[in-house]
Amino acid sequence: MIHRGQIVEKVVRRSGFSLTKLAAKLEISRNTLYNKFNNANLSYRLIQEIGQAIHYDFSLDFPEMPKEEYATGIKNNGLISIEIKYSNLLEKHIKLLELLVKVANEAEVHSLKQELNKFIREIMQDNHNI
Known part of the structure; x- marks a missing residue:
């Protein structure tokens, strides 16, 4: 054995x-x-x-x-890990953008504020399309 x-x-x-x-x-x-x-x-x-x-x-x-289970386990664990990392990174990215909007509001930089708000809307829309 x-x-x-x-x-x-x-x-x-x-x-x-x-x-x-x-x-x-x-x-x-x-x-x-x-x-x-x-x-x-x-x-x-x-x-x-x-x-x-x-x-x-x-x-x-x-x-x-079972080879199929072995391969599936690696793929699933890998995908889950990537999804979690992506989600965490996306959340941090959105927080950073929100902070930039706050800074732009305080500094009254109107054009920067508009660009950041547009960018945030695009990201949120892209996030919903995933």
Whole structure:
């Protein structure tokens, strides 16, 4: 019987990826990570998460692992992560524009105020079209 934990540990160590960073990415302690490596029946879900973290396709080592689920997990997690980052960036961008409008109002720079308001309306409209 294959020992999934040992195989995953070997791949991680060969990758050069820091175990400390991997544990942090998985939101577990290093000790817990070592304990996981000692598990002969390490779950495919955790194997997938580790693969995503170190950018390694474990379906090559575990052909019995459903490849479609593995690929879907990476795509979905990646898209969700990008969407969250985009949303956060968009919110910060809008706050910055609102601050610029406030500065323009206080300085009574009418043309700047008009341009910023127009730009904000365009962004809001684009945001609703996404």
